[in-house]
Amino acid sequence: MTQVTDRDAPLPTAPRHAAPRRNRSPEAAACVFGGAVAAGLGLGFLAVLVIVLWISSPYPDSGPGGALHLAAGLWLLAHGTELVRYDTLSGVPAPVGVTPLLLIALPALLMRRAARLGSASGDGSDGDEVLPASVVFSAVLCGYLGVGCLATVYAAGGPMPADPLSAAWHVPLVAVLAAAAGVWAAKGRPLGPLPRRVPEVLRRAVVRPRYAVAVRAGTAGALSLAGGGALLVGLSLAWHGKEVEGAFLALTGVWSGRFAVLLLALALLPNAMVWGAAYALGPGFALGGGATATPLGFEGAPALPRFPLLAALPPEGPGTALTCATAALPVAAGLVVGWFAVRRAREVRRSETALTAALGALVCGLLMAGLAAVSGGPLGSGRLAEFGPVWWATGAAAFAWTLVPAVPLAVAVHSWRTRPVRKAAEAEEEALAAGDEWHTGGGREVRWEALRRTAGTLVPDLGPAPQAPSAEPSGGPSAAPSAPAPDTPPGGRTRRLTVVAGPGIDLPAALARPAPDAAAREDRAPAAAAAASAPAAGLPPGPPPHAPAGDAQTAPAAAPDAGSVPVPAARPLAPPVAGARVLSRRRPAG
Numbered sequence: 001m002t003q004v005t006d007r008d009a010p011l012p013t014a015p016r017h018a019a020p021r022r023n024r025s026p027e028a029a030a031c032v033f034g035g036a037v038a039a040g041l042g043l044g045f046l047a048v049l050v051i052v053l054w055i056s057s058p059y060p061d062s063g064p065g066g067a068l069h070l071a072a073g074l075w076l077l078a079h080g081t082e083l084v085r086y087d088t089l090s091g092v093p094a095p096v097g098v099t100p101l102l103l104i105a106l107p108a109l110l111m112r113r114a115a116r117l118g119s120a121s122g123d124g125s126d127g128d129e130v131l132p133a134s135v136v137f138s139a140v141l142c143g144y145l146g147v148g149c150l151a152t153v154y155a156a157g158g159p160m161p162a163d164p165l166s167a168a169w170h171v172p173l174v175a176v177l178a179a180a181a182g183v184w185a186a187k188g189r190p191l192g193p194l195p196r197r198v199p200e201v202l203r204r205a206v207v208r209p210r211y212a213v214a215v216r217a218g219t220a221g222a223l224s225l226a227g228g229g230a231l232l233v234g235l236s237l238a239w240h241g242k243e244v245e246g247a248f249l250a251l252t253g254v255w256s257g258r259f260a261v262l263l264l265a266l267a268l269l270p271n272a273m274v275w276g277a278a279y280a281l282g283p284g285f286a287l288g289g290g291a292t293a294t295p296l297g298f299e300g301a302p303a304l305p306r307f308p309l310l311a312a313l314p315p316e317g318p319g320t321a322l323t324c325a326t327a328a329l330p331v332a333a334g335l336v337v338g339w340f341a342v343r344r345a346r347e348v349r350r351s352e353t354a355l356t357a358a359l360g361a362l363v364c365g366l367l368m369a370g371l372a373a374v375s376g377g378p379l380g381s382g383r384l385a386e387f388g389p390v391w392w393a394t395g396a397a398a399f400a401w402t403l404v405p406a407v408p409l410a411v412a413v414h415s416w417r418t419r420p421v422r423k424a425a426e427a428e429e430e431a432l433a434a435g436d437e438w439h440t441g442g443g444r445e446v447r448w449e450a451l452r453r454t455a456g457t458l459v460p461d462l463g464p465a466p467q468a469p470s471a472e473p474s475g476g477p478s479a480a481p482s483a484p485a486p487d488t489p490p491g492g493r494t495r496r497l498t499v500v501a502g503p504g505i506d507l508p509a510a511l512a513r514p515a516p517d518a519a520a521r522e523d524r525a526p527a528a529a530a531a532a533s534a535p536a537a538g539l540p541p542g543p544p545p546h547a548p549a550g551d552a553q554t555a556p557a558a559a560p561d562a563g564s565v566p567v568p569a570a571r572p573l574a575p576p577v578a579g580a581r582v583l584s585r586r587r588p589a590g
Contacts, residue, residue, distance in 0.1 A: 027131050028139045031118035035143025035179075038114035042078070042107045043151060047071040049263075056256035062159065069158025072151045076162040078103035079148075080170040080374060083160040088380075096160065097377030098387060100267035101274075104374075108178040115140045115182025133183045140182075144175045209343065214356050217340035218363025221402050224336045225368060228329035229276030233269070236276075236312040243311040250306060265308050271388075272309055274375040277368065278389035280326040281397040285376070286390065287313075289383035295323040303383045330401035337361055337402045338409030342417070350414055357410035361403040369395025 047068055054060050054067040073083050082097040118136045131139075148171045155162050184190070194203045205211050237244055251261050275285045284294035291300025297318040304310050314323060341357035369391045376388015 025131070025135075027118075028135060031114075031131070031136050031139035032143040034114040034118050035111070035140035035145075036147050037143075038110040038140075039107070039144045039147035039151075042110050043072065043075050043147070045106065046074050046078075050074070053256060053260050056259075058254055058256075066159060069155055070160060072155035073158055073160045073162055074103070075107070075151055076148075076155060076167055076171065078107055079167075079174045080104070082163045082166040082377070084163055085160055085380075087159065092381055094380040094384075095163070095378045096380075097166075098268075098271070098379055099374060099377065100264070101270035101375060102267040104174065107174060111140070111144055111175055111178035112182035112185070114144070115179040116186045119183050119186030133187060136186075137179050137183050140179050141172075141175055144179070145172060148172075148175070210352065210356050211359065213341060213343045214359035215363055217337045217357065217360030217406075218365075218367060220340045221333045221337035221360065221364035221406075222367040222371070222398075224333040225277040225281070225330065225364070225398065226273050226371070228280055228333065229273040229278075230269075232276035232280060232326060232329070233272045233309075233312070236314070237309075240312045244308045247306050247311040248308045261308070268309060271375040274368075274371045275389060277329070278372055278394045278397075280329040281368075281394060281401060282327075283390055283393035283397050285388050286386045288379070288385070288387055295319050295326050305379075330398070331405055333364070333398075334361070334402035334405035335409055337364055338406035339413065341406060341410045342413045348414075350411055353410050353414040354407050357406040358403060361399050361406050364402050365395045365397075365399030368398035 050067045050071040051064065054064065060067075077083055077096070077099055080099050082095045085094045085096055088094050115136060118131070118140050119133065148167075152162055152164065152167045152171075194206055248258070248261065252258055278285050279293060279295065282294060282296075284292050286292055287300070287302035287304060289301055289303045291298070291302035293313060298314055298316040304313075337360045338357050341360045342353055343356070372389040372394040373391035376391075378385045379387045
């Protein structure tokens with residue numbers, strides 16, 4: 001007993017309850033940091049560029065602090081935020097709202113990359129946490145907007161501060177769109193299903209292929225219009241080469257200033273492309289002071305600063321035949337929309353294709369309206385308050401110009417692609433109307449049986465071979481007629497069955513065997529006689545499918561002699577088919 005009770009080692013104590021761990025997510029913190037890094041990289045790039053230009057300038061207006069404030073203002077301008085310029089001749093603050101579209105690509109690409117990397121950080125292996133898409137989106141957005149708030153406050157002390165109200169919605173808008181694109185790309189670009197909080201109409205629209213094809217067609221049309229605008233800008237710059245060169249050299253005489261003007265012109269080239277597309281569509285663009293440039297004429301007295309791109313404007317006065325010829329660009333864009341609106345023409349109706357083309361034209365109009373809205377803006381107060389194309393007029397013109405040629409072209413392409421199916425359906429209807437026995441009277445079953453016998457195991461046996469009703473021997477011409485077969489149609493009328501060779505299928509040749517010698521021919525004479533009687537009864541040549549054992553008219557086949565020559569098996573006429581494509585014979589409606 002003492003050995004049991006007396007122990008030197010203490011008994012193990014009960015484990016204490018571990019303290020609850022706080023829910024920490026290092027992956028979410030990394031996403032927040034990634035969003036802040038994306039904003040910092042954009043700011044750093046512009047700060048380096050501005051500092052280099054400030055160092056190389058022989059007449060700097062301010063110190064390095066002013067250059068850094070200007071870099072923060074340019075970063076906000078790249079998001080569409082309006083800057084305010086106070087040092088004007090009239091003393092009235094002048095807004096600067098024309099955003100170089102090439103600058104928007106910098107923050108958008110950086111934000112998209114940060115969101116995509118944050119979504120792909122955790123894959124679930126080795127205990128990594130897989131963050132939902134909503135968490136990644138919110139974390140990256142928080143980090144980016146935090147740096148955006150600091151940049152807005154810092155730019156307020158510079159020569160061109162940002163408008164706080166404009167920055168309050170432009171910066172989040174660009175960040176939200178870029179982050180959503182990055183998360184969507186990291187998840188494999190899924191097209192559905194959308195969350196249940198989204199209206200049911202939108203959830204159904206995403207799944208239907210009509211809207212996806214319409215978006216593709218409208219995007220192709222908008223890109224065609226932008227490419228046409230770039231072509232117009234290039235031709236105009238080449239046509240007004242001397243004026244462009246004079247404006248470029250007159251702005252500054254030092255190489256650093258000319259380099260800055262060149263960078264600004266390159267950043268504004270996408271804006272010029274959109275303006276050229278708006279000019280070809282008809283509404284044109286405003287140049288301040290009530291002046292508008294359209295293909296029909298250049299009216300008003302514009303208040304234009306000296307700039308190389310503005311020196312390539314068309315001359316003042318009424319339009320010419322050359323300016324009116326720019327209408328070919330929206331017509332070409334409409335043809336592009338119509339071509340891309342046709343999808344799997346054999347699976348949809350003609351009205352469906354026309355509706356898809358109309359929706360593509362609508363998408364093209366919406367895209368051009370958005371591009372026109374972000375490509376223009378004020379360059380000052382008073383006469384320079386309106387500068388660039390009018391967004392609603394540009395969008396309406398793009399919709400009308402692309403709708404007119406897109407729908408007829410889409411319908412024509414649809415009809416051309418369905419031409420083989422339509423001809424086959426018409427031929428089938430004509431054959432059925434004329435009573436062609438190739439398609440009636442059991443001809444299809446006979447041809448299928450012949451194809452099955454020729455192909456061997458390639459074609460499965462879907463049913464017994466068609467059999468002709470056996471005719472009872474009559475005692476003479478005055479014998480009573482036999483009763484109709486069970487498959488005789490109502491009315492007591494029978495249909496005559498004629499076996500004809502189809503296109504590419506020769507029934508006698510398909511079932512024929514190589515001719516044997518005389519001895520083998522004599523041995524197979526009874527079987528050949530029985531096979532020869534099959535066509536008369538409506539069956540393909542060959543041995544009878546079912547021969548009764550006690551039939552007196554069927555002679556038993558003689559056993560082959562030992563000295564007879566063996567007859568080789570018949571080879572298939574065509575090599576085995578690896579695959580087949582079955583076209584629908586249904587005639588498309590509409």
